[in-house]
Amino acid sequence: MPDAIKPYNNIRLGALVLSGLLLFIGTLYIIGKNEHFFGSNFELKARFTNVAGLITGDNIRFAGIQAGTVKRINLLDDTTIEVTFLIDNSLRPFIRKNALATIGNEGLMGNKVINITPVSGPSEVAHPGDLLAVAPLSGTDEMLAKLAKTNNNIELISEDLLFTIRRFNRSAGLWAILDDAGLARRVHASLEEIDQASANASAITADIRSIIADTKKGKGTIGSLLRDTALVFNLTQAAERIHSASVHADELTATLEATMQDLQHSIAEGQGAAHSLLKDPAMTEKINASVENIRLGTAAFNEDMQALQHNFLLRGYFRRQEKKAKIKPAQTAATTAPGIPK
Numbered sequence: 001m002p003d004a005i006k007p008y009n010n011i012r013l014g015a016l017v018l019s020g021l022l023l024f025i026g027t028l029y030i031i032g033k034n035e036h037f038f039g040s041n042f043e044l045k046a047r048f049t050n051v052a053g054l055i056t057g058d059n060i061r062f063a064g065i066q067a068g069t070v071k072r073i074n075l076l077d078d079t080t081i082e083v084t085f086l087i088d089n090s091l092r093p094f095i096r097k098n099a100l101a102t103i104g105n106e107g108l109m110g111n112k113v114i115n116i117t118p119v120s121g122p123s124e125v126a127h128p129g130d131l132l133a134v135a136p137l138s139g140t141d142e143m144l145a146k147l148a149k150t151n152n153n154i155e156l157i158s159e160d161l162l163f164t165i166r167r168f169n170r171s172a173g174l175w176a177i178l179d180d181a182g183l184a185r186r187v188h189a190s191l192e193e194i195d196q197a198s199a200n201a202s203a204i205t206a207d208i209r210s211i212i213a214d215t216k217k218g219k220g221t222i223g224s225l226l227r228d229t230a231l232v233f234n235l236t237q238a239a240e241r242i243h244s245a246s247v248h249a250d251e252l253t254a255t256l257e258a259t260m261q262d263l264q265h266s267i268a269e270g271q272g273a274a275h276s277l278l279k280d281p282a283m284t285e286k287i288n289a290s291v292e293n294i295r296l297g298t299a300a301f302n303e304d305m306q307a308l309q310h311n312f313l314l315r316g317y318f319r320r321q322e323k324k325a326k327i328k329p330a331q332t333a334a335t336t337a338p339g340i341p342k
Helices: 002-033 089-094 140-170 173-181 183-218 219-226 229-269 272-279 281-309 315-336
Strands: 043-050 057-060 064-074 081-088 100-105 112-117 131-136
Touching: 043 089, 057 081, 081 089
Parallel strands: 043 131, 057 112, 100 131
Antiparallel strands: 043 081, 057 064, 064 081, 100 112
16 A cells, blocks of 8 residues: 555645646746836837837836836737836826836847936826827837948048048149149238238228218217207208209209290190291381381480580580599499598
């Protein structure tokens, strides 16, 4: 009987040892993955376009503190991957809805990790099942991609620089300029002239500023013109008078234009005195004859007056008139002489 029980005991002992070993391995796995099997936690979610090798069980950090693990990764469609986090319930009051989730690395080449970064600004505390916003991926792959792009740019720059140097070496004109011994002297002289021109410009600017300051203070002719209110009033009146004269001149011009139009119309129609004077030859001859008769009459009248002056009856009268005419200028000169009362 004891021999029959011995194999049964061996089996029981082996099963007990195997169970203990499995339990030990499971405990190590749970502790290693930080599953919080015996602690309280809550779930948060985030959606990425690329998880960059993230797997279930990877760590979650909040502001650099170990906060939980990745519970589940679901592929929603060809561009969206939903990741569910298990977060320690003790951190729940500190994680808000505006926090950002990013995928990074534990060290340079370590495992993937999700970093939850708090964002300043008012926001509610995150509730279980909330979906956090994500930031652009900043992992090793992106760093390598940027480094490759930088290397390509450096290569292009190197090729352009090599092409430029070759053109520089093949340029005979450029080397001739560089070998010109007098070039430095001429450039130096040009720089001195530019410096002198700049100094002159500064002096002119200072003079202009001085003139403007004096003008503002009422100094000088321009200042007087700007400050003298009486002069401004006189200029305003003069401008008004010029404007009034211009208006009157316009009216006079219009009147003359109307008169000339009436005159032209009368001449063209053969009416009025103007037409008779300008167009009638007989009228012209009569006017000429009248003028000639007047001239002849005036000449005859002068001859008659000369004859009357030599007549013995009127000779005394004309002599007395001549004496009065001579005495009057002398009296006028005497009364206007200085020192003699009028």
